[in-house]
Amino acid sequence: MYNVDFNKPCKVYFMGIGGISMSGLAEILLQRKFTVYGSDIKNSDITDMLKSKGAVINIGQVKENITDDIDFVVYTAAISQNNEEYLEAISKKIPMLKRAELLGQVMNNYKYSLAVSGTHGKTTTTSMMSHILLMAQKDPTISIGGMLDAIGGNIRVGNSEYFVTEACEYTNSYHAFNPYISIILNVDEDHLDFFSGIDEIVQSFKTFAEKLPDNGLLVINGDMEHKDKIIKDLKCQIITFGLNKENDYSASDISFDKEGHPTFTLIKHGEKTDNISLHSTGVHNVINALSAIAVSEFLGIDMEAIKKGLIECTSAKRRFEHKGITKNGVIVIDDYAHHPTEIEATLNAAKNTPHNELYVAFQPHTYTRTYALLDRFAAALKDCDHVLVADIYAAREKDTGLVSSQDLCDRINSLGGHAEHFNDFLSIENFIEKNCKKNDLLITMGAGDIDKVGISLLKK
Numbered sequence: 001m002y003n004v005d006f007n008k009p010c011k012v013y014f015m016g017i018g019g020i021s022m023s024g025l026a027e028i029l030l031q032r033k034f035t036v037y038g039s040d041i042k043n044s045d046i047t048d049m050l051k052s053k054g055a056v057i058n059i060g061q062v063k064e065n066i067t068d069d070i071d072f073v074v075y076t077a078a079i080s081q082n083n084e085e086y087l088e089a090i091s092k093k094i095p096m097l098k099r100a101e102l103l104g105q106v107m108n109n110y111k112y113s114l115a116v117s118g119t120h121g122k123t124t125t126t127s128m129m130s131h132i133l134l135m136a137q138k139d140p141t142i143s144i145g146g147m148l149d150a151i152g153g154n155i156r157v158g159n160s161e162y163f164v165t166e167a168c169e170y171t172n173s174y175h176a177f178n179p180y181i182s183i184i185l186n187v188d189e190d191h192l193d194f195f196s197g198i199d200e201i202v203q204s205f206k207t208f209a210e211k212l213p214d215n216g217l218l219v220i221n222g223d224m225e226h227k228d229k230i231i232k233d234l235k236c237q238i239i240t241f242g243l244n245k246e247n248d249y250s251a252s253d254i255s256f257d258k259e260g261h262p263t264f265t266l267i268k269h270g271e272k273t274d275n276i277s278l279h280s281t282g283v284h285n286v287i288n289a290l291s292a293i294a295v296s297e298f299l300g301i302d303m304e305a306i307k308k309g310l311i312e313c314t315s316a317k318r319r320f321e322h323k324g325i326t327k328n329g330v331i332v333i334d335d336y337a338h339h340p341t342e343i344e345a346t347l348n349a350a351k352n353t354p355h356n357e358l359y360v361a362f363q364p365h366t367y368t369r370t371y372a373l374l375d376r377f378a379a380a381l382k383d384c385d386h387v388l389v390a391d392i393y394a395a396r397e398k399d400t401g402l403v404s405s406q407d408l409c410d411r412i413n414s415l416g417g418h419a420e421h422f423n424d425f426l427s428i429e430n431f432i433e434k435n436c437k438k439n440d441l442l443i444t445m446g447a448g449d450i451d452k453v454g455i456s457l458l459k460k
């Protein structure tokens with residue numbers, strides 16, 4: 001694997017530079033005086049931002065973009081092996097790094113590098129850690145998989161030894177990371193287009209945990225079914241968190257304000273200590289906050305800074321995000337949930353948000369996930385007052401004909417639910433305008449572009 005010398009800036013080319021993670025890496029290298037070129041399939045706010053910082057970006061990916069003076073290329077899993085740029089870089093024998101490999105090398109430049117992993121909750125927990133580190137004036141470098149108001153985007157380049165990033169298990173990309181501290185929030189069945197099942201997923205997280213140095217720290221959900229398999233034979237320090245009082249960090253006396261924001265009593269090693277309030281919603285975020293508190297105390301951060309950071313954290317975009325109220329008085333919330341466990345957490349949070357009837361406009365994400373978890377999706381959605389199911393968002397996949405949104409509706413309705421399939425967003429909007437009343441709650445839900453429905457309704 002090509003090793004980047006960060007003390008000798010050179011010319012780097014990013015294939016897919018407009019992606020949320022790729023753009024962050026590009027910005028880090030720009031800050032370090034590298035000459036950054038790249039390409040994407042279309043212009044965006046992200047590519048415009050990178051251009052303003054000095055990057056040269058091609059729209060369209062053709063072999064002519066790959067010139068002989070490029071020192072190394074970075075590419076993502078979304079780049080196919082028949083991509084013109086990819087093939088040209090191979091032909092010219094230009095060194096190539098996967099996105100995760102470059103991120104792993106970037107982490108080596110920081111003493112306190114933190115990787116936040118888990119099937120669910122990575123972006124929110126990374127947001128919490130970011131707010132705490134900023135409140136503690138640690139001047140961190142942050143790379144997050146969403147847009148965070150506190151840093152004005154998805155990346156912040158600091159000038160300290162603190163680095164925090166998300167660590168995604170898909171394609172085992174996080175195995176290229178070199179953290180000093182890791183969080184494992186949870187382990188669940190997902191990305192079944194890559195993993196064969198839960199056993200392989202658990203092994204993947206174990207391999208990730210084994211990347212920690214002997215003097216490093218693993219903060220892991222102690223309530224997980226697979227915790228013992230993951231921590232077996234690890235030499236690093238281990239701290240557990242969760243609602244079970246046997247964990248090193250747990251919570252009790254959880255209550256909610258009128259907007260669904262929780263307050264809880266922090267329990268450390270069985271002893272009640274502080275009262276913690278969050279600006280994010282749901283019990284699942286109490287659990288996420290426990291992991292952030294554990295890491296922060298390990299880093300020696302004062303509890304007052306931790307508490308202030310958590311109450312300031314409004315989470316990243318599309319995480320139970322209050323979008324507004326329509327002219328008809330319908331409350332609109334947008335959420336990224338695209339897995340049954342995430343849907344359950346979001347709907348539990350919604351229970352603490354005052355409303356009349358609940359409408360969920362759900363866009364399934366990928367055919368493989370929908371097919372593999374169809375029964376779990378139906379069980380998670382069956383108790384909603386109304387479920388409006390959009391067409392499946394294909395993302396990186398093609399329709400195999402094995403599953404459809406109508407199949408999901410049929411399964412929900414067979415369980416006593418109320419689901420209907422809509423072929424386009426305009427039909428969903430028309431249904432909501434006709435049926436939703438004042439103080440009803442609409443949640444646009446999914447990892448695709450379903451948020452456009454809420455945005456459109458609020459503009460009318």
